[in-house]
Amino acid sequence: MINNSTFSVCNGDGDDSSLILFDSGEVEKKYEFLNLSINNSITNGPLVKIIGNNNNESIITFENINISNSINKNKQSCGIINFQKNISLKINYSNFTDNQSLGNGGAICFENISNMELNLGSNIFQNNKAENGGAIYFNKETNMDNEYNDTINIDNNTFNGNKAVYFGGAIYSKYQKLGFATVNNNKFTYNEAGFFGGGVYSPNSIHKTLFDVSKVEFKNNSVNSFIDNYSSKPSYILMNSNNYNKTISVNTGEYIPLKFSLYDEFDNIVTDITKYYSMMTLKLEVDKVDVIYLLGNTGSFINEIEIKECNENQIKMIDKSGIQYCVNPTCKESCLINESAICKPYYKENINDINLNICECLPGWKGNNCEEKIYIDYR
Template sequence: MNINNAYIYDNENINKYKCGTISNSYNIKLIINNSTFTNNEVKNNGGSLCFVNIDNLDLKITSSVFEYNKASYGGAISFCNKIYNKQNKIYYNNIEITDTKFIRNEADIFGGAIYSDFYDLNITYTKKLIFTENSAYVGGGLYSNSDNSLITNNNNKNKKEIKYNNNKSYSHGNDYATNPYNTKISKKTKNIAVKSGELMPFYFELIDKFNQVIIDESKYYSDFILTIYPDDISEDIEIEGNSCNFSKGKCELNNFKIFSEKPISINVIASIENNKINFKNEELKIDIVDCNDNQIKLYNEKRFYYCQDPICDVTCPVSEGKAMCKKGDFDKNQNTYLNQCVCIPGWTGKQCEFKVYAKICFKYIRIATSPIIIIILIIMLMISFYKRKRIISDIGYVKCELIFFGILSYFE
């Protein structure tokens, strides 16, 4: 089918089960040339063109404009369903788009201009494509699944041939985006050191294939559940607070703790439960270290150890920043009477109630101020010598001398 020099506009498809102003299925050979698709609206996918249940696809679009079209997925064009036949064999597909503009198209959810969830969509050639002021919740210009080539191949090969201008996305990818592909941990390193039982809050962010952080204000991906579990289940450890849901693209583990019987190094895996998307599991190395020298090692009912800072009598002003509590030599069970209240530098007294003032060495002050005093004396001598000069007489000889005498007295 050929569409040449056509102007297709102001069409509306209100059937939410039917896609596209023009819908295409099965074996398609379509050439669109020098045509304009404007102000078409579809309740389903593909405001202007929809390709669904395709066996063979040969599509060429040249010198055309798609503007002000609207749909749920793919404001202008939508490629729906995977390109498999019943025997799971990939059929032929070839797509060429040249000298074409996508302007102010809008999608409610994915792909302001173009949407695709084909597995192996073959974009063979693109040239002079312009995406301007298109918008969607995800992928203002383009959206595709992370496992197809709609964006990835073309952005790598033809960056100069595709231009993006002021496209907008409310979640991620103003110009182009994929579905969630991986996670990014808030920790700067994948080797983490923590004490047994110590609170270790951190979070994961969803990212797409272009490493764009997924904001997800509408909680579209809130059914994703992240769980951290040990790589080797034979390790004698216990993990608490190791599961969370993603909210606005972020999974926060605010109560994450690992307990062990002794200091060890373990590998843990962060896995996401979701039937729609296969995530790459994130592996982290966690070193469970011993307590600090000034901490007390305690054990719970399962014989896992945990660390506590020593606690002193209530009269010790630790909370006021005047003292620290030092572990007693024989304190193994957090006995306050065995621990010592020690004043931090700058405070003294039985309860650290007195400030310690620094002793000033006047010898070094004299050395520092001597050059200034010499300069002032020289200026005073010069004023005395040139006291009849107008610049001094106008101000007043005595007044000048008194000013510098005052400055000299300060440094003396």
């Protein structure tokens, strides 16, 4: 037991240095940290590292703990406090403020967990920072085949002003037992992430890896000043249209105006402010046609597409692959196109000759370039 202790200005420069290291090995052990204060510490690894028992749960209690202004400067390690393996853990009535991990987990990190019972109650996580999981980082468990449902209670906690460089301003989770958690009266306010999940983030399988977000209070968690309380990786794409069952008709060579929205597993539209997914492309599939080539960014959808012949004012062209497309004729710049004239093709196929294409005047105009307005004398 550590009780009524204060540590200030602790510096550890050695490889994976820690102020407190507890490794229960093969023996079931119980350890308590009560009324502990740690401030202004810099370590090259977790400040406190707890490695549970391999077989039976090690029973760990943190109560009335205050850890502030501490830094884990090892980018390859995780958390100011790091928990591993098989543990039964209580963290209650504690404050984690202004801490930073240059890796993941600005205050607490769970990794290599085989089984875990967790009670997280009446704690404050404020202004902590990390690459991912500004306050807490849950890595995926090591015993994926274990059907035992962990008992996890997360009650009366406040997460405020925590920041992640990438994902999960307050919490990042890959832990597939967190979905069993019971949550009550938790608040996530003004947390920030650089890319996604200003409040909480999980890459995928959110019903397993995250608690029920509908039972949590979120307010003003953001990504680059845009509200983003919780998110995951993109999950599916929908086309923005009310005409799903209508035929789309276009001339050969024309663009098909389609818009799509990207959704995450929460059914939220992914607002990619940082262009993180800017290299994502869509593949468009067209059924019930002989030969169609579609060029440019495209997307999958279910509409029938009708490809029409070129209209009378277009020129039919054939590319090097023998594929037909349509182009509009080009006239000289002196022809007042879209003002008093239209450009008509001289040839109907394969040649778009700017010198021979016809500058045809609209009604009410005349001249070689349709520059003269025709006036009617009513006298």
